[in-house]
Amino acid sequence: GQNIDQPTEMTATEGAIVQINCTYQTSGFNGLFWYQQHAGEAPTFLSYNVLDGLEEKGRFSSFLSRSKGYSYLLLKELQMKDSASYLCAVKDSNYQLIWGAGTKLIIKP
């Protein structure tokens, strides 16, 4: 079966750095997405990786290793507003998105 694994919950301190991991086993691979979802709001697109390596976008970076079936989202200089759930999703060989259950990130002052 197809599976996306990410930690259920993480806690970090304001101003610090946090890395949220995502591992996947899917039938084929056509890209990996990270979304941010604040409580009661829509998931919003953060990043897309299809090639191995690091994609940097401001305070957020996303890394992909296709050979390891692994990605991480790196958040730097954490702010209280970064408290949210972070969803990892992989597009499989049928171009269907397979979703992880999300990682709830709690930022403490």
Next chain:
Amino acid sequence: ETGVTQTPRHLVMGMTNKKSLKCEQHLGHNAMYWYKQSAKKPLELMFVYNFKEQTENNSVPSRFSPECPNSSHLFLHLHTLQPEDSALYLCASSQEGQGEVDTQYFGPGTRLTVL
């Protein structure tokens, strides 16, 4: 972000009621999706419409009935729901086609409670 709108935002209904959820996208996309989001579970894809044609129906019970009158509007008609159908229902849209990253953009969702 007002690219994808959904109404109502909250809905409480009894098991014998009939109601409809509405989604509208203002992004010029050609594909629209309905998802169900339950606490601590992955997003569950329910239906996909591509150029107004339904291309996915992931074994969704017949008490959920989608309608896509044009590429900008999507409805989910609900009838005789069960309490376990209580969840956040999310609509999304994307631009499908060669060379497109086809990122999905989501609406704010409808929080549905079935009594």
